[in-house]
Amino acid sequence: MARRKAFRWHIAVFLAPAVLVYTAIMIVPLIGTLNLSLFGLVEGSRVFVGLRNFAILFGDPRWSAAFWNALGNNAWFFLVHMLVQNPVGILLAALLSSPRLRMAAFYRTAIFVPTILSFVIVGFVWKLILSPIWGIAPNMLDAVGLRGLFAPWLGREEYALTTLALISVWQFVGIPMMLIYAALLSIPDEVIEAAEMDGVTGWSQFWKIKLPLILPSIGIISVLTFVGNFNAFDLVYVSQGALAGPNYATDILGTFLYRTFFGFQLQLGDPHMGATIATAMFGIILVGVCIYLFAIQTRLRRYQF
Amino acid sequence: MSARHSTARSIAAHAILILYTVIALFPVFVIVVNSLKSRRAIFAEPLALPTRETFDLVGYRTVLAQGDFLQYFQNSMIVTCASLFFVLLFGAMAAFALSEYRFRGNALMGLYLALGIMIPIRLGTVAILQMMVASGLVNTLTALILVYTAQGLPLAVFILSEFMRGVSDDLKNAGRIDGLSEYTIFFRLVLPLVRPAMATVAVFTMIPIWNDLWFPLILAPSEATKTITLGSQVFIGQFVTNWNAVLAALGLAIVPVLILYLIFSRQLIRGITAGAVK
Numbered sequence: 001m002a003r004r005k006a007f008r009w010h011i012a013v014f015l016a017p018a019v020l021v022y023t024a025i026m027i028v029p030l031i032g033t034l035n036l037s038l039f040g041l042v043e044g045s046r047v048f049v050g051l052r053n054f055a056i057l058f059g060d061p062r063w064s065a066a067f068w069n070a071l072g073n074n075a076w077f078f079l080v081h082m083l084v085q086n087p088v089g090i091l092l093a094a095l096l097s098s099p100r101l102r103m104a105a106f107y108r109t110a111i112f113v114p115t116i117l118s119f120v121i122v123g124f125v126w127k128l129i130l131s132p133i134w135g136i137a138p139n140m141l142d143a144v145g146l147r148g149l150f151a152p153w154l155g156r157e158e159y160a161l162t163t164l165a166l167i168s169v170w171q172f173v174g175i176p177m178m179l180i181y182a183a184l185l186s187i188p189d190e191v192i193e194a195a196e197m198d199g200v201t202g203w204s205q206f207w208k209i210k211l212p213l214i215l216p217s218i219g220i221i222s223v224l225t226f227v228g229n230f231n232a233f234d235l236v237y238v239s240q241g242a243l244a245g246p247n248y249a250t251d252i253l254g255t256f257l258y259r260t261f262f263g264f265q266l267q268l269g270d271p272h273m274g275a276t277i278a279t280a281m282f283g284i285i286l287v288g289v290c291i292y293l294f295a296i297q298t299r300l301r302r303y304q305f
Numbered sequence: 306m307s308a309r310h311s312t313a314r315s316i317a318a319h320a321i322l323i324l325y326t327v328i329a330l331f332p333v334f335v336i337v338v339n340s341l342k343s344r345r346a347i348f349a350e351p352l353a354l355p356t357r358e359t360f361d362l363v364g365y366r367t368v369l370a371q372g373d374f375l376q377y378f379q380n381s382m383i384v385t386c387a388s389l390f391f392v393l394l395f396g397a398m399a400a401f402a403l404s405e406y407r408f409r410g411n412a413l414m415g416l417y418l419a420l421g422i423m424i425p426i427r428l429g430t431v432a433i434l435q436m437m438v439a440s441g442l443v444n445t446l447t448a449l450i451l452v453y454t455a456q457g458l459p460l461a462v463f464i465l466s467e468f469m470r471g472v473s474d475d476l477k478n479a480g481r482i483d484g485l486s487e488y489t490i491f492f493r494l495v496l497p498l499v500r501p502a503m504a505t506v507a508v509f510t511m512i513p514i515w516n517d518l519w520f521p522l523i524l525a526p527s528e529a530t531k532t533i534t535l536g537s538q539v540f541i542g543q544f545v546t547n548w549n550a551v552l553a554a555l556g557l558a559i560v561p562v563l564i565l566y567l568i569f570s571r572q573l574i575r576g577i578t579a580g581a582v583k
Contacts, residue, residue: 008406010486010487011406011408014398014401014487015399015414017391017394018396018398018399019414021391021395021451021454021455021458022418022421022455022458025426026421026429026456026458027420027421028432028436029429029430029432029433030429031432032429032432032435033430033431036431036432095318095321095322096322098315098318101315101319103319105571107325107326109567109570110326110329111322111326112570113329113330113333113566114332116512116516116562117333117562118515118562119518120516120518120534120537120541121558121559122332124541124551124555125335125555126332128336128552129332129335134348135348135351136352139351170328173329223423231428234516234517234518234519238518254427254519257430261431262523271431271435274431275432278429282424282428285423285424285425285428286424289423
């Protein structure tokens with residue numbers, strides 16, 4: 001930064017705290033983790049083993065079965081969010097943004113409430129509600145004559161993951177709703193008025209005018225959902241424990257990483273395999289984000305008003 | 306659009322929104338209502354409001370006697386407020402440097418700091434724990450504050466620098482002509498103008514910190530440093546069959562956040578919408 005002018009110390013002063021904390025606590029450990037995945041314990045001492053940990057993760061049938069199971073579950077978890085959370089969020093935002101809607105502030109506040117609650121609360125609350133012992137869910141189904149539909153959803157292998165994904169959707173639907181709502185509000189009135197002049201109103205106005213304008217926001221929400229989902233841990237841990245039962249049916253990458261790194265029951269924790277899994281997750285998230293940045297974002301048309 | 310058609314549409318809109326509001330609030334309602342009832346009433350009529358006969362605070366008494374919830378709450382407050390303070394201060398300073406001055410490496414620095422928005426800090430946990438063990442910071446609130454500050458900075462810098470580009474140059478130059486230092490310009494002129502953006506950042510930073518379970522579980526699980534999230538998780542795990550205590554613990558965890566949210570909800574929602582409307 002040597003310049004003709006004197007060195008501008010204030011720039012360094014402004015930047016230093018953020019860059020230092022960020023580098024020391026985030027970047028260095030991240031690189032450390034990537035690096036750690038290349039080491040292993042041989043006869044009690046740490047040695048460089050190259051890509052052997054990855055060979056174990058993908059080659060050893062026990063490890064690779066657990067990994068693909070977690071990845072598959074994670075993909076389904078993400079898919080449920082994309083198919084339920086984001087459309088519902090967009091629908092709610094579209095309704096909220098309609099002009100002259102009374103009590104809009106009340107709805108907005110109420111629908112956002114689950115988002116501020118912690119996973120611990122959310123996990124246990126739903127566990128209690130869905131519990132066959134307490135009987136809130138079965139009795140409510142009974143009241144509408146659908147008692148037969150009830151099953152211990154969190155306890156069945158075939159339903160548990162979807163149930164958890166829907167609980168997570170319930171919790172986070174407020175975020176896409178708010179972001180889309182903000183995007184819809186920022187569409188200038190002239191555009192809407194012009195559409196109305198041309199007789200484009202109601203749903204067709206939403207599909208033909210508003211939706212194309214909010215596509216960039218939907219893109220951002222999708223990538224945020226992706227990063228959040230592939231990094232999720234808390235909800236599964238709270239409601240199903242580190243073993244992600246029943247029979248690993250709800251195991252996602254976050255819980256798999258936690259179990260591997262810290263150990264569980266009789267298995268000892270293994271920092272090197274933990275780092276290997278973290279590196280694999282890093283790769284997955286990086287690929288996803290790059291797909292978004294290069295394949296999707298560049299094709300989105302942006303409109304400037 | 307005829308008036309009748311419009312009424313029908315608005316009724317449909319309200320119906321959907323009310324339905325979803327009920328879905329959103331129902332679980333919270335069930336927990337809070339039942340935490341105030343006796344054990345028998347919880348099972349007999351889970352959806353009924355507490356009456357004079359069924360009203361019972363036994364759950365809350367158990368929780369307050371067994372768990373150190375006041376301590377947990379205090380820990381959470383300290384961690385959240387301190388991290389928020391550092392994120393906002395450091396983030397705003399860095400954002401100001403990036404948006405105000407032209408220097409070599411500016412764009413690169415912006416990109417470097419933005420990297421953390423996409424890459425979650427959790428992936429570095431293995432090395433963070435080793436680092437905290439080495440520096441003796443395990444089981445301290447400092448460890449959590451450091452981690453959360455680093456976690457919150459990327460988004461803060463990104464949002465705030467977008468906003469700071471919008472602050473009028475004339476104002477800053479007028480300040481310079483009056484002989485104000487760059488620091489005074491930042492603290493006295495620019496910071497007050499980006500207050501809405503700071504609110505946005507505060508919201509997005511605060512919620513995940515308050516609700517995080519991963520780092521408290523790994524970095525600070527000791528009794529003295531448990532946050533409320535971890536504390537209630539452990540407590541509930543131990544008292545799983547004591548329904549009164551579990552419901553009361555959940556109630557205790559929900560109600561303060563809910564009250565804070567209702568107080569700040571207007572500010573919060575304005576912050577979010579202001580953040581997205583650039």
